[in-house]
Amino acid sequence: MENGEAHGFYDGEFEPEDLKVFWEALGLLREHFYGELPPEEEITYAAIRGVLQTTGDQFTTFVNPEHAKMLEEDIQGEFEGIGATVRMNADNLLEIVAPIPNSPAEAAGLRPGDVVLAVDGQSIRGLTLMEAVALIRGPRGSSVTLTIQRDGGEPFDVTIVRDRIEIPTVEARLIESETHPPVGYVKLNEFNAKATDQLRAAIQDLRDQGAQGFIFDLRNNPGGLLSQAIRVSSQFLPEDSLVLIERGKFGEEEHRAVAGGIWVEGPLVVLVNNGSASASEIVAGALQDHQRAPLVGETTFGKGSVQAPYTLSDGSSLRVTIARWFTPNGRAIHGEGITPDIFVERTPEDESNQRDPQLDRALEELYHQLEQ
Missing domain, CATH: 3.90.226.10 (2-enoyl-CoA Hydratase; Chain A, domain 1)
Known part of the structure; x- marks a missing residue:
């Protein structure tokens, strides 16, 4: 299955009553929390991610509309960024699989196995793959500084100017x-x-x-x-x-x-x-x-x-x-x-x-x- 859309899907196994405690807790939070709550959209997305984490499957994921668009760009073979294939390694750290040939990442000297610890000074530990990639990508001509650890050595910074990347398929x-x-x-x-x-x-x-x-x-x-x-x-x-x-x-x-x-x-x-x-x-x-x-x-x-991607009503995606x-x-x-x-x-x-x-x-x- 390559793609799908969710149109009010409901299989009868989950009754609204099952979510009573969730709505009860959320209501109390809205009523009594001293401070500013995130927007409703962020609360909804966080709740979805929390449910997915209980599956214990790192490949069952939720991505917001912005990140869903990035995935579609990948499939089409073009995007703007530094030009590197990445993944989450066994330690759940972002790892460079390989720089794309003739890309800014290759020109900057990034190597397979390099671990990205931070982006523009912001630690990416605990972020999902797509959240980390979203920080690294950006408009052509802008720059991004990656904090890199190589072979367990001392971290060092690499500043890279982003470009339009056409993946040589x-x-x-x-x-x-x-x-x-x-x-x-x-x-x-x-x-x-x-x-x-x-x-x-x-x-x-x-x-x-x-x-x-x-x-x-x-x-x-x-x-x-x-x-x-x-x-x-x-x-x-x-x-x-x-x-x-x-x-x-x-x-x-x-x-x-x-x-x-x-x-x-x-x-x-x-x-x-x-x-x-x-x-x-x-x-x-x-x-x-x-x-x-x-x-x-x-x-x-x-x-x-196998991950089936389902496009949700607001453009976000559930894989x-x-x-x-x-x-x-x-x-x-x-x-x-x-x-x-x-x-x-x-x-x-x-x-x-x-x-x-x-x-x-x-x-x-x-x-x-x-x-x-």
Whole structure:
């Protein structure tokens, strides 16, 4: 499910009488509190967030209209900010997954694994992911100062001038060698609305240039639309191949590859790391289970739950976990991740020195396939 709208939804299980104590407490607060109460809207939003916290699920969330608009910008692939993929880490701190290429964040020297402690001097500890992102984003040309902690060291400040960020959904190039046939390198940065079309175009262009095999890079790809995960998987799998199993409150659903894949049989290697999450793990798991391509790199993030976004009447959004994802062989993704066939680490030192041992190993594997 990609999206939905709430139109006075009511299932009969919750009677108004069940909320009697809540309204009683709120009435007493309004009558007796010495001070200024927040606006009614903020009280309503706080109450919703409080209910969601009782679920214990960090992915079932409420976002206000402003933040809901930001999420829609992400799906469309454009926004104004510093240009970095972020997530909440295991310590519930905002962590840089990776700067977007050619972005202000990259120019400022932000690195994967950097932890953001404060924005313009304001601590962001305890904020939700979207609340923290809202502080970092802003109009093109304005500046923001981030307090960064790197590798557990002393915090330091980085001031970054925001810009209009157009997420490069796909990066591609031909890799030529004197001793091996030319191969294509294609990196997918996120599963937004443009993902499959741009991926197909990149692969076709590289095939026209003579590429005889492909490295498909899903590193630091945080995921995105489920529909795009199915369509992307379909580019490499035969029609009707099982891509994933979705198990939810109302049963089980299978998602299968559609016809028309652009590289269904040729040599293929997939790159993954700890920043590969959600839709990336769906694709990686499907290609691995079908023995379509070996995975090279590090174990993926392990985000295998499905959130249905419901647009509420004031433009805010409720994102509800409705199911869990499993690979075609029934392996759980959530909390487990996908283990690569060939484990190769890329250290911060490698990145600083522009070394990529994961890509090097993937090339070795791809050339081996071409020789067979």
